[in-house]
Amino acid sequence: MPMTVPPVDYSPAMAIYEQLGPGRESITSPYTALLGNTYAEICRSNFWTWRKQFEAAQRDVANLSALHPGWDSYDAEPPNELARRITRDILRILEQEAMPPSRLLPSREGGITISFAEGSRRAEIETYNSGEIAAAVYTPTNVVRVWELNAASASVREAIASIRVYLTA
């Protein structure tokens, strides 16, 4: 004989979801205040900030497929599927390494530029329509290093590590 159990309402008290304005009180205010503060902390946390940045960057890469030849007002080629795929892979590694870029742009060179800036220290990783990848670290007055890397995960991780060390030195 099947047992019947009265349904249990697991949903939290509605008041928890109330929008609280300054000075507003409710009977659940101790919990809402706690949850409100926690939620604000979560939203401010680096993890979620970076997560949003990387989601936006992945969307940006996808949107670059809409560019047409001559998109730059001169005669640049738009980033092709190869450059976009390599960039998506690099962004995934950057996310694993918790290292969000400052900017992601289509390059007039034919590809995509991933830029990093930390004070006066800067770095670029460029993926090209040819499948090549180059990186540079520099200051406003000095080019410290420019090098070529390949699309293999180890090579990209090594470049990211070098860039991180340079930017945070």
Added chain:
Amino acid sequence: MRRAPASGRQSRAFVYISPPNRPERMIRGDRPVLPDFDGAEALYLRYFSDHFVDGQLSPAAIRFPRQSVNRGLHSEPEDCLFSEQGIYNGLGVVDFHVADVPAKVSPPQGHAYIFYLKHVPLPDNYAHSEVWSDQESGTGDYREPSKTVKLEFRVRLCQRIGLDNVRIAAARSSTGAITA
């Protein structure tokens, strides 16, 4: 939208709209190619609003070889944005000097490359010029510079172009969004 002043340093609040008629100074006519560039001569380049990262032009804004620029000897910054169809409306113009173009890039391995300006006038844009390169050895056996040589050249040029070099502020991003 207001039209920016005809020349001079301009506020970033302006959005430049091309006039309907081409300025007379842009027409080449019978004028000759002028091969010599003075180091102090200004060069003008179109850019997008997202091309500045922390106050410095991104290498994404530069292509190589044959990056087109307008030479300042025979043009004004707004000539870069002239179009009967208004296709450059919302873009901006930065200036830099001939002397800002890196003269030479020497990679650790391989040939060194030299860089120079070439006046390449067009029938409707006399000031049109291009940045060219050649191997320093001058063997005539020209080979395209590697990506690392090109990137170093582009980075070194961008190091010379900050917000002070903005002559007409861009309002359009490289993906078409209006940001002003």
